[in-house]
Amino acid sequence: xxxxxxxxxxxxxxxxxxxxxxxxxxGVSFHVDKGETVAIVGESGCGKSVSAQxxxxxxxxxxxxxxxxxxxxxxxxxxxxxxxxxxxxRGTEIGMVFQDPMTALNPTMKxxxxxxxxxxxxxxxxxxxxxxxxVEMLRLVGIPDPEQRIxxxxxxxxxGMRQRVxxxxxxxxxxxxxxxxxxxxxxxxxxxxxxxxxLRRLQEEQELSVVLITHDLGVVAEIAHRMVVMYAGxxxxxxxxxxxxxxxxxxxxxxxxxxLPRLDEGEHQRLIPIEGTPPDLFNPPKGCPFAARxxxxxEICDQQMPAATDFGGGHRAACxxxxxxxxxxxxxxxxxxxxR
Amino acid sequence: xxxxLVEVRDLKKYFFVGADFALKAVDGVSFSIQKGETLGLVGESGCGKSTLGRxxIRLYEHTxxxxxxxxxxxxxxxxxxxxxxxxxxQMIFQDPQASLNPRMTVEDIIAEGLxxxxxxxxxxxxxxxxxxxxxxxxxxxxxxxxxxxxxGQRQRIGIARALAVEPEFIIADxxxxxxxxxxxxxxxxxxxxxxxxxxxxxLFIAHDLSMVKHISDRIGVMYLGKMVELAASGxxxxxxxxxxxxxxxxxxxxxxxxxxxxxxxxxxxxPSPASKPSGCGFRTRCPLAVxxxxxxxxxxxxxxxxxxxxxxxxxx
Numbered sequence: 001x002x003x004x005x006x007x008x009x010x011x012x013x014x015x016x017x018x019x020x021x022x023x024x025x026x027g028v029s030f031h032v033d034k035g036e037t038v039a040i041v042g043e044s045g046c047g048k049s050v051s052a053q054x055x056x057x058x059x060x061x062x063x064x065x066x067x068x069x070x071x072x073x074x075x076x077x078x079x080x081x082x083x084x085x086x087x088x089x090r091g092t093e094i095g096m097v098f099q100d101p102m103t104a105l106n107p108t109m110k111x112x113x114x115x116x117x118x119x120x121x122x123x124x125x126x127x128x129x130x131x132x133x134x135v136e137m138l139r140l141v142g143i144p145d146p147e148q149r150i151x152x153x154x155x156x157x158x159x160g161m162r163q164r165v166x167x168x169x170x171x172x173x174x175x176x177x178x179x180x181x182x183x184x185x186x187x188x189x190x191x192x193x194x195x196x197x198x199l200r201r202l203q204e205e206q207e208l209s210v211v212l213i214t215h216d217l218g219v220v221a222e223i224a225h226r227m228v229v230m231y232a233g234x235x236x237x238x239x240x241x242x243x244x245x246x247x248x249x250x251x252x253x254x255x256x257x258x259x260l261p262r263l264d265e266g267e268h269q270r271l272i273p274i275e276g277t278p279p280d281l282f283n284p285p286k287g288c289p290f291a292a293r294x295x296x297x298x299e300i301c302d303q304q305m306p307a308a309t310d311f312g313g314g315h316r317a318a319c320x321x322x323x324x325x326x327x328x329x330x331x332x333x334x335x336x337x338x339x340r
Numbered sequence: 341x342x343x344x345l346v347e348v349r350d351l352k353k354y355f356f357v358g359a360d361f362a363l364k365a366v367d368g369v370s371f372s373i374q375k376g377e378t379l380g381l382v383g384e385s386g387c388g389k390s391t392l393g394r395x396x397i398r399l400y401e402h403t404x405x406x407x408x409x410x411x412x413x414x415x416x417x418x419x420x421x422x423x424x425x426x427x428x429x430q431m432i433f434q435d436p437q438a439s440l441n442p443r444m445t446v447e448d449i450i451a452e453g454l455x456x457x458x459x460x461x462x463x464x465x466x467x468x469x470x471x472x473x474x475x476x477x478x479x480x481x482x483x484x485x486x487x488x489x490x491x492g493q494r495q496r497i498g499i500a501r502a503l504a505v506e507p508e509f510i511i512a513d514x515x516x517x518x519x520x521x522x523x524x525x526x527x528x529x530x531x532x533x534x535x536x537x538x539x540x541x542x543l544f545i546a547h548d549l550s551m552v553k554h555i556s557d558r559i560g561v562m563y564l565g566k567m568v569e570l571a572a573s574g575x576x577x578x579x580x581x582x583x584x585x586x587x588x589x590x591x592x593x594x595x596x597x598x599x600x601x602x603x604x605x606x607x608x609x610x611p612s613p614a615s616k617p618s619g620c621g622f623r624t625r626c627p628l629a630v631x632x633x634x635x636x637x638x639x640x641x642x643x644x645x646x647x648x649x650x651x652x653x654x655x656x
Binding site for chain 1: 358374384385457490492493520521522523524525526528529547549550551553554577587588589590592593594597598599603605606609610644
């Protein structure tokens with residue numbers, strides 16, 4: 001078996017607040033292979049961004065604390081490395097694309113200098129090398145007239161162009177892995193299409209691995225190979241995108257897909273929402289966090305966290321419905337919502 | 341044909357910047373909305389869709405043209421009639437975090453309109469309880485403050501506030517954009533139920549095309565302060581005529597990995613509304629643009645029955 005490029009194993013992250021300790025990430029595990037795009041999907045507060053920040057070592061501490069688990073990149077556990085080597089990995093071998101291009105760039109620095117900041121530090125590059133590199137990066141991400149543009153400031157760029165600059169920064173040190181946290185959420189839909197095309201092209205040309213964090217299932221279907229569905233700080237389902245969309249195994253994934261209106265919907269159909277709201281992570285439920293909103297919930301769901309069931313091909317879901325002792329799904333559907 | 345509830349004729353809203361410069365945020369838009377109908381308005385940021393909504397409800401003074409509500413120009417209303425319009429037309433805002441006063445209880449937020457219009461004297465508490473249950477909240481929530489609620493619940497409070505004065509026409513400006521996917525469907529269903537039960541008329545402004553298509557009877561597409569296409573939502577999706585609408589539709593990511601299609605990726609960015617191109621506003625990004633598009637502005641015309649478009653390539 002080939003070794004995974006990145007392994008997240010049982011990651012736990014807590015934040016101390018005045019109201020108590022929030023368990024934002026509660027034992028998340030997944031891996032990323034070379035050259036693949038893995039999407040982490042979930043709603044706000046499910047811990048998807050915090051997981052990404054933990055990989056990059058960007059959890060502010062205090063109040064944040066990595067309470068357990070490890071992040072293994074190319075066989076090395078990053079947090080166990082000496083500080084200097086950690087820096088060499090984060091920012092050079094792993095690049096990060098942030099959500100909001102308005103705030104991710106330094107408004108007082110020329111974009112060329114921002115792009116090569118990490119490159120200059122890690123490669124000890126000369127001025128000429130750095131300048132050539134900045135031009136090359138801008139050209140790579142499709143910005144016209146790069147020779148002129150590198151001497152401009154972020155406010156002279158439009159939103160879509162700024163996001164291209166943010167991507168150029170992430171790629172400047174030729175990373176093996178890029179973590180993109182909601183890279184298109186702040187953009188308009190026609191600009192989003194441009195950026196998704198760019199990410200897909202770069203990923204193929206540079207054999208990049210990409211971790212894409214998003215709440216938009218449409219974006220997942222467009223560019224990801226595998227997906228990880230998170231809910232209330234845990235992974236509820238993971239698998240190849242095609243298989244998860246064709247046959248979601250967790251009621252949350254299924255509910256999410258059902259609640260979306262579709263452009264190609266013919267007759268007007270009523271949307272099927274997931275009733276209720278996600279649980280409070282100050283005091284997370286003992287059992288499955290989705291149980292309170294799940295139409296198939298059984299008694300065991302409130303009591304005990306379900307183990308992941310493997311459906312083959314890397315498709316796994318953590319739900320009691322797939323336990324061998326559980327009633328069959330068809331029976332539950334026929335019986336309607338269970339008495340609880 | 342019966343008189344439409346709302347009729348917008350050549351509406352203009354310019355913002356004057358400095359001494360001699362006008363930013364033409366809405367520049368000559370015309371359409372009408374029938375009673376009980378939902379008109380969706382889509383477009384990218386800066387296209388003027390929110391400004392249009394706000395000018396229609398008199399949050400902004402207009403620069404030109406007129407908005408007729410039941411046949412009367414709303415920008416000319418004064419006194420009692422203006423007060424009546426302020427009751428009949430209500431707005432739901434995008435960000436439920438920002439549009440609810442954090443220092444007021446839910447009861448005071450919802451009842452503010454009742455107090456202003458002198459409604460519900462003596463039965464304020466009952467009315468608020470009724471409105472809360474209507475939007476799926478509990479009457480015990482009335483004495484709480486906005487921060488105690490989740491985003492979806494706050495948006496329900498915003499809806500209850502809009503409904504308090506029993507309006508006929510509601511402008512919903514991106515009412516679900518700030519909500520999570522699983523909560524969006526809850527709020528959209530609520531809006532649909534309210535429309536069915538109370539015969540409400542909606543102007544639904546959003547940038548999420550799939551949701552707009554789901555909720556709207558007809559859809560208008562805006563670009564740089566102009567309406568470029570307007571049609572029944574099925575027709576607009578099945579046979580878009582304007583090249584911008586085509587590109588917009590093809591840009592929407594479809595949540596289905598088996599779905600493969602030809603995507604029209606537009607080059608370049610939206611021009612600033614402060615420096616619009618001459619002629620057709622879309623020509624700088626349009627794959628079809630020819631010399632004529634720079635010289636002449638396309639006229640707003642009915643290309644097919646009920647299907648309006650402004651493009652030189654749709655001339656008959």
